[in-house]
Amino acid sequence: MHIRWKHVAIALAILPFAAVFAVWTGLFNVGAASGHWKITDWFLHFAMQSSVRTYALPVEVPEPLPREGLAAAAGHFETGCAVCHSSPDVPRDAWARQMLPEPPALSDVLASDKWTDAELFRIVKHGVRFTGMPAWPTQDRDDEIWAMVAFLREMPDLDAKAYRDLAYGPSSANAVAPAVNDLETLVADCARCHGEDGMGRGDAVPVLAGQQRTYLEESLVAYAANRRESGVMTQAALDADADLFADLAAYYADLPRADMETRTAPGAELVERGRAIAMEGLPDDDIPSCDSCHARLDRNPAYPAIDGQKHHYLQTQLELFAEEKRGGTSLAETMHEFSRHLKPEDIEALAAYYSTLEPQ
Ligand code: HEC
Ligand code: HEC
Ligand code: HEC
Structure with missing residues (x-):
């Protein structure tokens, strides 16, 4: 009995070396052509x-699955x-x-x-x-x-x-090859999601028409560098030629802002609460007045316009900021300073309020 255990121990000790030796001979086939054994x-x-x-x-499934x-x-x-x-x-x-x-x-x-x-x-x-x-x-x-x-x-x-x-959507474009370098083809590709009018297809895709040019350009740079997290936009930004980001930004900034499709208006009370935070902030929670930046776009061309932006999109971005999951341009820090103090009910009210405003 004593000797048998010794043999087993020796065999076990040798096994890894034997396995490495077998692989080292190169006879193990890693080619894909012949397939696996059944x-x-x-x-x-x-x-x-x-x-x-x-x-x-442990995955919690949202009920119903979101359609935006x-x-x-x-x-x-x-x-x-x-x-x-x-x-x-x-x-x-x-x-x-x-x-x-x-x-x-x-x-x-x-x-x-x-x-x-x-x-x-x-x-x-x-x-x-x-x-x-x-x-x-x-x-x-x-x-x-x-x-x-x-x-x-x-x-x-x-x-x-x-x-x-x-x-x-109505865009007749075909999916483009990576790193396209002509503006017209690229804009047709963006239109698949952002629409030919830059108004965005569905409530999860933001309005780009009339947005600040510098903000748009820096956002594209941020997506491509993975400094702003989105699987969808990172792919779109990487497929585009980065030399054309400035032209793309200028193109969308100059598009006239079309009328938004009619949506259900949020309740008046919610909007009122949003307006109060937007104008005065919540000093007890260290939340500044949002309008001190977002209503003063002349102060910085990298401040995004959020008046009249899509409701669902605003809500998602504020949730991402609050969870510290949204990067962005070099100015994103200004949002990070306070966003984690935003409560779900603040976010709901702010998204509702800004989505009802006339675009600046
Ligand atoms: C497959 C769909 C899709 C395509 C194609 C696409 N986008 Fe987007 N885009 C989105 C979505 C969804 C978002 C919101 C992403 C997020 O939550 O950060 C977005 C966000 C953006 C933003 C940020 C706007 C803001 O207010 O912060 C910019 C800028 C942008 N897209 C530009 C472009 C340009 C330019 C192209 C073409 C080169 C393009 N997109 C192609 C779906 C798309
Ligand atoms: C480079 C090729 C490739 C790309 C791109 C890819 N997949 Fe897959 N996917 C696979 C392979 C290979 C499997 C099979 C895995 C297996 O059988 O174990 C798979 C399996 C799956 C499955 C499980 C199907 C099954 O029954 O085995 C789903 C669902 C899926 N992929 C969704 C997606 C989605 C959504 C995307 C795009 C976001 C995507 N995949 C992109 C290669 C790819
Ligand atoms: C000090 C200036 C400043 C203040 C105050 C401020 N923001 Fe911002 N906000 C920014 C900047 C800069 C960005 C762009 C971040 C980036 O992507 O780099 C931004 C981005 C956003 C975005 C995302 C826009 C988009 O298109 O994706 C939303 C939504 C937003 N802010 C809402 C708010 C709300 C609500 C408040 C008040 C609670 C607020 N902000 C206060 C500067 C500010």
Whole structure:
């Protein structure tokens, strides 16, 4: 008995060296062309499904799934996901079919009830190791990921035309190749989400028309450098030629501000409370008057105009500031100084108030 244990111990000690030696010989095939053995394939997908199921347990699913960002999510799917997963409009790229494992055509997967909403959230946020399925470009924007989950739920019901209408809107542009360097093509690409009039498609996409030029340009720089967190806009900014950021900013700053589509007006009491904070701040909570900057745009060309901005967008940005998840231009510090003191009810009131104002 004594001797047998000794043998086992020696064998265990040698095992790692034997394994490294076997790999060092190079006979282990890492090529993707010949595929996995069936058992490896089964095992890997089993491991992935089990992991996703377990890590999705604590995820809280918003009820109902948010729909404000549906158009932007579809637009992002077109440039960020369809190459690997197909869309109702185009099949996935040929090279994607040679990946190991091969990314599935998602409409087929989603038509079944293989994944719950929480599991889809987990996959899209964190990606899948060893497979080529990427994580969301930032871990700070759960709202964008929920918008993507809402879109994924919708996708199996969309035919090619309905999908294009959602991902492109009335814009006739096609998804552009990365680093495009002519303004006209780029503006057509931005129009997929921001609309040809710069008013934004859906309540999650901000109005750019008439916004301050310097603020727009510096925001594009911030997205491209990942100093402002958004998976959707970081991709759009990186796909554009940075030499054209100044021209893009000037283009949108000069667009006339169109009338906003009619929306339900927030309650008068909420708006009144928002107005009071905007004008006087909340000195007890160290919150300054918002208007001291946002109503005095002449003081600094990098202060954004927020009068008449989209309600849902304002609310999201203030929540991100309060949670210390929103970077931005070199002046973002001025917002960071006090934003963590903002309470949910302050944010609600301020977003309501500013969304009802006439644009400056
Ligand atoms: C570079 C290719 C690639 C891109 C881009 C990509 N994926 Fe994937 N994705 C994969 C691969 C490969 C798998 C399979 C993982 C596995 O089977 O373990 C996968 C799996 C998934 C799954 C689980 C499907 C299943 O049943 O296996 C979902 C959902 C998904 N991706 C959504 C997305 C979304 C949404 C995007 C865009 C934000 C995206 N993917 C971008 C490669 C990609
Ligand atoms: C796939 C959809 C999509 C595309 C394409 C897109 N955007 Fe955006 N854009 C968004 C969303 C969503 C936001 C809000 C992001 C956030 O929460 O930070 C945004 C925000 C912005 C902002 C910040 C505005 C503010 O008030 O802070 C600028 C500037 C901007 N986009 C410019 C552009 C330009 C220029 C292009 C074309 C090169 C473009 N976008 C393409 C969806 C898109
Ligand atoms: C000292 C000046 C200053 C004060 C005071 C101030 N802000 Fe700001 N605010 C800024 C600057 C500068 C930015 C641009 C941040 C960036 O992205 O770099 C900004 C950004 C914002 C944005 C995002 C705009 C967009 O298009 O994404 C909102 C919303 C906002 N502020 C609301 C408020 C509210 C509400 C208050 C009052 C509670 C307030 N601000 C007080 C300077 C100020």
